Amino acid sequence: MFDVITIGTATRDVFLTSSLFRILKDKEHLKKNGFLTGEAQCFALGGKIEIDKPILTTGGGATNAAMTFARQGFKTTALVKVGDDDAGKEIIKELSGEKVVSLAVKEKGNGTAYSTILLAPTGERTILVYRGASENLRREDIPFDKFKAKWAYVSPGKISLNAMSIIFDELFKKKILIAFNPSKYFLGMGMEKIRPLLNKAKVVILNREEASYLTKVDFKSVVGIFKKFDEIVPGIVVMTDGPNGVMVSDGYNIYSAGVFKEKSIVDRTGSGDAFGSGFVAGLIHREEECKKGLCQIDNIDYAIRLGSANATSVVEHIGAKEGILKKSDFEKSKRWKNLPVKTIKLKS
Numbered sequence: 427m428f429d430v431i432t433i434g435t436a437t438r439d440v441f442l443t444s445s446l447f448r449i450l451k452d453k454e455h456l457k458k459n460g461f462l463t464g465e466a467q468c469f470a471l472g473g474k475i476e477i478d479k480p481i482l483t484t485g486g487g488a489t490n491a492a493m494t495f496a497r498q499g500f501k502t503t504a505l506v507k508v509g510d511d512d513a514g515k516e517i518i519k520e521l522s523g524e525k526v527v528s529l530a531v532k533e534k535g536n537g538t539a540y541s542t543i544l545l546a547p548t549g550e551r552t553i554l555v556y557r558g559a560s561e562n563l564r565r566e567d568i569p570f571d572k573f574k575a576k577w578a579y580v581s582p583g584k585i586s587l588n589a590m591s592i593i594f595d596e597l598f599k600k601k602i603l604i605a606f607n608p609s610k611y612f613l614g615m616g617m618e619k620i621r622p623l624l625n626k627a628k629v630v631i632l633n634r635e636e637a638s639y640l641t642k643v644d645f646k647s648v649v650g651i652f653k654k655f656d657e658i659v660p661g662i663v664v665m666t667d668g669p670n671g672v673m674v675s676d677g678y679n680i681y682s683a684g685v686f687k688e689k690s691i692v693d694r695t696g697s698g699d700a701f702g703s704g705f706v707a708g709l710i711h712r713e714e715e716c717k718k719g720l721c722q723i724d725n726i727d728y729a730i731r732l733g734s735a736n737a738t739s740v741v742e743h744i745g746a747k748e749g750i751l752k753k754s755d756f757e758k759s760k761r762w763k764n765l766p767v768k769t770i771k772l773k774s
Contacts, residue, residue: 429575430579432703433579433580434580435561437486439695442544444475444478449465449550451465484517485695487609487699488504489517489526490700492521493747497524498711498752502525503528506530507530508531509532509533529572538560549692551693557584573597577602577628580594584611604626607632633665671685678771682770695744695746705732713725735761
């Protein structure tokens with residue numbers, strides 16, 4: 427029996443850094459040219475760009491989350507699909523080194539997902555993505571007999587809705603608690619298509635823009651967004667808000683907190699995975715302590731603090747995994763002891 431099974435994507439990542447990668451911000455002109463955010467990462471066309479030493483790492487929502495759970499002391503396994511290549515072998519080797527049991531499915535004739543991250547000196551980045559084998563998880567790949575865990579953390583990338591529906595049904599049938607971090611691909615399907623998945627989730631994690639888009643409730647109406655989700659999700663909804671922090675609803679209260687101050691922002695890659703998996707790890711820790719009669723603080727307060735600390739540590743390093751906290755790192759450091767959490771009642 428595992429504490430957590432993570433399900434989703436695995437990638438081989440290479441980070442390229444250069445002082446010549448520039449960020450341009452010009453909403454008026456860039457939007458007219460197809461850059462909808464009004465921002466672009468630029469370098470000289472036709473030139474030869476000097477870069478620093480390439481940094482090879484691994485990423486993907488399922489392996490990033492698995493690393494958090496393993497370092498927090500949980501017995502963890504990860505279901506991912508990789509190519510039958512060196513990159514896939516490296517991902518499996520890394521998981522094994524962190525004591526994560528790999529349920530990796532190898533696909534012949536297709537490569538492991540690969541990302542090239544162009545990292546600017548400010549920590550902002552552009553990611554070039556090859557999805558490869560990661561999105562091809564099919565029913566016949568899924569080892570249902572090995573779905574033996576207390577929790578599942580699902581970060582699906584572009585895995586098909588059909589495959590995800592089958593996975594959620596099986597997890598739900600086995601009474602495995604589901605934490606769901608829907609990708610942009612799934613959010614783009616709209617509320618009605620992914621409602622059956624949301625209905626089965628114990629925890630749903632997304633950012634404020636995504637939450638507003640999915641519920642069709644105004645971005646400014648935090649209470650309105652949560653009330654819409656509370657009609658659909660029979661558990662906890664986590665809504666991150668960048669540098670403004672996070673808001674969480676359990677259907678009865680809204681909890682809100684800011685962020686820990688970063689020593690420096692080196693790379694934001696993986697910060698969302700770090701927060702989401704850290705939050706769920708915090709919930710599991712507190713539930714286990716409460717079973718032993720050791721409850722001292724609110725479960726959600728603790729989960730927010732662990733998720734925030736994990737995300738802050740990750741952005742201080744290059745790569746999605748380098749800064750992931752061990753349980754002892756979090757518990758023994760004075761840095762992570764205090765993050766005020768405010769509570770507003772939704773209903774009694």
